[in-house]
Amino acid sequence: MEPRIASSPAMGVAETSFSPLAVRGPSWDGRFTVLILFLPPALLLFTLFVVLPIGEAAWYSAFNWNGFGRPANWIGFDNYRFVLETRAFWLALRNNGLIIAVSLAIQLPLALTLALMLAERFRGAVALRMLFFMPYILAEIATGLIFSFVYDGDYGLVASIWRTFGAEPPHLLASTDTAMLAVLIVIVWKYFGFHMMLFIAALQGLDKSLIEAARIDGATRSQTLRHVVIPLLYPTIRLSVFFAIVGSLQLFDLVMPLTRGGPADSSNTMVSFLYNNGISRMRVGYGSAIGVILFAICVTFAFTYKRWFMRDE
C-alpha cells in the first residue's frame, strides 16, 4: 500500500483500488494539481480561438489588408465608414430586423399554440412533437437545398401548384421582391419546432395546482389560459424571444443554398453580407470591421436584454 501522490500522472492508468490505509484529508496539494492540469486546456483553446480573434478583428479593422504579409496600410476608421456607406449593409440589417419581426409575430404564436395543444397527452402527441422538432436538427444547408427545390420555377412544388391553376410559375428566389419572403418562410419551417419544445418543456414543469385552482374558482378554459398559464410562461417567452433574436443575428448557412444573399443583396443577413464582402474576397480589414459591428450589436443586445427582461432569472 504505497501512498500515492496526487500529482502522479495516474490519470490514464487503470487503477481502481483506492488504498484505504493512506489516509489524507482534502489537501491544497491535490486541488492545486487539478487546477493546473484541468483548467488550462479549456482556457487556452477558448482564448486562442474565441477571444483573441475578436480582439484581432478590432485591430485588423483599422487596416486595408488582404491577409498576406503583415498589415501595414493603416487607414483608421475608414473601414467602418465604408461599411456604413454600403447600401447592402443596411439591407442586411433590415433583413435581420424582418427575421426578428417574423419570429415574434408568426413563429412564436405558432410555437406557443402548438405547445399548448401538444403538451396534453393524447394518441400521437409525442409523434407530432418529434415531427415538428425534426426540421430543427436537419442541417441548414440541407434545409436550404430542399427549399430551393420547393421554390424552383421549373421543377419545384410551388411551380407545380401554380401550373395547376394555369398560371406562369414564378421564380421566387430570383426576384428581389420575393427572395427574402421565401427565406422567411423557410426560417419559420425550420425553427418553430425548437421554440415549441421550449414551451412544452416549460408547460410540463408548471405547477398544476395553480391551474386546477383557477378552474375550481370557475375560470373558463380561455380565462385560465390568458390569466394563469400564459403569465406563468413569461420567462420562457422572454427566453424564446432571446433565442429568436440571437439566431437571426447568426443566420448564414440557410441563406447560402437558397439565394447566397441575392439577388442584388436583397436577401443578405449580417453574416452572409460579411461572408460575401469580407471573407470570400479576403478583404480582411473591411470584413473585420463588419465582424466588429456585428459583435457590438450581439453583445449590446445580450446585456441589455438580460438586464431589462431577464433580471430575475
Add this chain to the structure above:
Amino acid sequence: MSNAETTRTPFDPAVLFKASFLAVVAIFVLVPLLATLLGGFKSLGELRVNPFGLPRHWEWQNYADILFSARYWQLLRNSLIISTLTVTLTLIVASMAAFTFAHIKFYGSSMLLSYLTLGLLFPAATAVLPLFIKVRDLGLLDTYLGVALPQVAFSLAMSVLLLRRFFKDIPYELLEAALVDGCSYIKFFRYVTLPLSRPILATVGTITFVNSWNAYLLPLVMLNTDALYPWPLGIMVYQGEYSSEWHLILAFITLTILPTIILFLLAQKHIVAGLTAGAVKG
C-alpha cells in the same frame, strides 16, 4: 363547467379545430421532406410534371449510383472524423474544466467561469477572418484539426455550464469520503464523477455532434481540398455540378440527411434534452 363535458363528445368544434390545425402544420412540415425523398426516385421528366405524388417508375438507379460512389462515403467519412474529433476533445476539455469549477474553490473562479460564458454571446462568424489567419499561422489550414479545434473552443461555454451544474449535484459527502480514503481528486474525477455523469455526457456529446455534423461556415473557410470536405460543403459542390438535375440532387440530399434522422430517432431523448436544456435552465 359545461365546457369540460363537451370536450368528450366527438363533434366538439374545438377538437375539430385542433385536429385540423395540427394536420395543416404536419403537412407543412412533411411535404417538403417527402417530396425530397420521393423526388430522388423519379426521373427528371417525371419530377417536372409530378413533383408531389408517388413515382410512376421507381428509379432505384439514382440512389444506387450515389450509394456506390466513393464520393458519398468520403464526405460522410470526413464529417464523421471532424465531428468525432470535436466531440471527443469537447468532452475531455469541458469536463475537466467543469470539474474544477464544480469542486474547487479558488480565487477568481467565478470570474474565469464568466469569462468562458462570454462565448455564448456572439456567433463564431464575427471573428472568422482573424480566426482564419490564426489557423493559417498555426499551420492547421486544410486539416481536420483546423476545423475541429475552433469548433471545440466555441462549444466549450455551453458544455462547461451544463457539465458543471451536473457535477455540482454529485453529493459532496461522496468526494469527502473518497478523499479521506486517500483517493485523489483526479481519481475521483476519473472513477466517480465521469461514470456517474453518463447522461449529461451523452447529452453534451449529442449536441456537440449535431452542431459539428451540420456545420458549414467554419469548414468552408478552413478547408480548400475537396478530399477533406465534410458533407455540407460536398453537397453544395454536388449541387453546383448538377445544377438542374434535381432528381439526383434530391437523392443526394436524402442520403446525406439520413444519418441525422437515424441519429435523431435513436437519441431523441438526448437531443431534445440537450438542445432545450441549456435554454430552459440557462
